[in-house]
Amino acid sequence: MRSASTLVIGIAGLAIWGIAVVAGARSVSIGEETAADFDPSSMETIDITEVPPATTPPASAEEPDLSVPADVDDEQPSSSQPAEAAAETTGETIIAQAAPQQPATAQTQAPDGGREGIDLPRPQTSGAGILTFGEETVKLADIEPTDPARTCTGAGGTQWPCGMLARTQQRLFIRNRTVNCDIDSVEWQGTLETHCRLGEIDLSSWLAENGWVDTPDGSPLRPLTEKARSSRLGLFGGDPR
Template sequence: MTPARKMLVHAGAALGIGAVALTIMAAKSAHRPSQPIFDPVSTQVRALPPPRHQGAAAAVAPPSPARPISPEVVAPPEIARLELERIEARPPLGDLGLAPPPKRIGPDDWEGTLLYRPVVTSSASFEAMGYTILLSGTKAIGSDQICAFEGISWRCGERALLAFRYWLRGRAPLCQVFPPAERQPVAAACRLGKQDVGAWLVSNGWAHALPGGGYEKAEEVARKAGMGMFGPPD
């Protein structure tokens, strides 16, 4: 093949390739939409604020007022901007919740030891917390003593023991014993609240009054009233 013919063949091939390329480009441009799919406004990116430089004063925008949501449905309450005012407390509705006034200690108030869980051993004695207490000014009735009333005999000693036991059970008398006292039988005056234990026993006829013990008049009253061992069996 001559050189001139080779040049013609190459030129024809180049023209053919260019025609095919133009055809493909025309086909692609026919399928491309005339307008963009996305709104160019919505695809814009909000510019970020410039970075703050250290040492520069940043301007603070005033807070925007709250925008009511559905004012025709929800009515916002009207808030009056008033200063707080302190007022005095109201008086109590009654005296039940008031604290009682402090109790004044009188000169005749006793000092001693509270003896818990007492166990009565006779009509005028008991044991508690290691102490054996004989109530001063009193004399116990023997547990086997028999008393007579209008010709009727009955066990007044046993009844006196039970009466004292029921009265003292579950209570804590305050007795004039001071630790560390020797743990031996000791004559002591005792009280339950404001009640003298010895006076209660003698005035109810469940114990005798010792001479000079201070309970002689109480025994005379019990004897005349027929109390305890001076009265009928019950």
Template sequence: MQRRLGSAQHTALIGGGLLLFSAAIFVSGQQIKAREAAPAFSVGDAVSETSDEDAAAMAEAAGIVDQDPAPTDDGGAVVFLDPAEEVASAATQPAAVDENWTEKLLYRPVPTAAGLLQAQGYNIELDGLTPLDPDERCTGSDGREWFCGAAARTQFRNFLRGRALSCAVPDEAPAAPVVTRCTVGGEDLGTWLAAQGWAHAEEGGPLAQLGEKAREAEHGIYGNKPALPPVVIEPGSAAPPPSFTGPALVAPNRTAPLREGNFPPPPSLPSQ
């Protein structure tokens, strides 16, 4: 009786297993059919269907920040730089004379040309004059060409002699040249240069009449090359040659060297 029950239980277990296996095969087949019937879907489709606004919102929610965004295509348009980013040109225009500027002493002026000078960070251009380039050449009434620009600068330097100037300048030295008036020892520099003919006076300017008079009188750059004064050496004016006569040299006293052993005796040791 027990053997029969064991065989029946064995048969029931085998039948139940077959039913479960068949059910699993059936369910798998249904899933495969459903997958084949569904339309194809890819990641690219998801990206294309997502708008830029949705993508930005999703990235912001996820805490993703684009540190180096790609530049937008402007179709080849010219991008204009901000004026503050443009490189300043070295050839800046001179600043206009301001009535609010105050007189200031400028020490150790250095003339760079007739009508131009530098002092304490200021680049000064004298008002009413056209600066004369040091390399400029002039032709005198005698037809000879000479370096009038270098001569004018030399005369300007000799007139200043390194003296301090009194100029109307702004409080801070700008990068551009300052067109202003300067005096030294109470004499106006522009007036002196125009009257001596060592600079061109601007037409219609305050120094135009002085410049015209210098031209008519052939002063400075309007005349011939200045002749150097001759060097005259008068007899007896030359310095005498140095004299090598003097007291006789006296040889130092020599003492005979001490012989070996002729040294003073050593000091005696203190008694104990």
């Protein structure tokens, strides 16, 4: 009895499986037929020419019209004015830098106003107011040379080697550069007293103006020495070291 029921159940299961297989095959066949019969031309198309163009809403009366530039001529200065002012300032600066510097005082030029002379290279300083060129010596005119061994009294009664410092100051000022002296020849014997210049600066005037030499009575440079004395410059001041 049990074997018969088992057989019936098995036959029924096989029947159900067969029905399912047949139904699946039929569905696949219907899908293939539908795909084969599809015609793309039968689809409905949309005519985009019938779409109305987008409309721009009218500008509000309260909103500014950005298409018209604002008139700022009456409210702020033209941008070209600062540029022109800057150009003028730059031009003045360039001219000021390019202009040659003038001598500090008129006394730095030779008293006789002469400019002709002979260039003498690499002078040696043996003392303030004295130049040597090998065996030849030039004593600068209108001043009294300062002995390198001279000492001066500073504040509090202290002694300091003013003569040595005067020689050093002249040496540092010239620095072995070429000087132009009012002489007729590059050859002479002994000591020659004359004016010499470094560029446009008269050396006698420079020494007197800075107080590194004295001047004799009647010298045209005496006012410079007196001014240096009242200002306590050079020999007439304290130890600058």
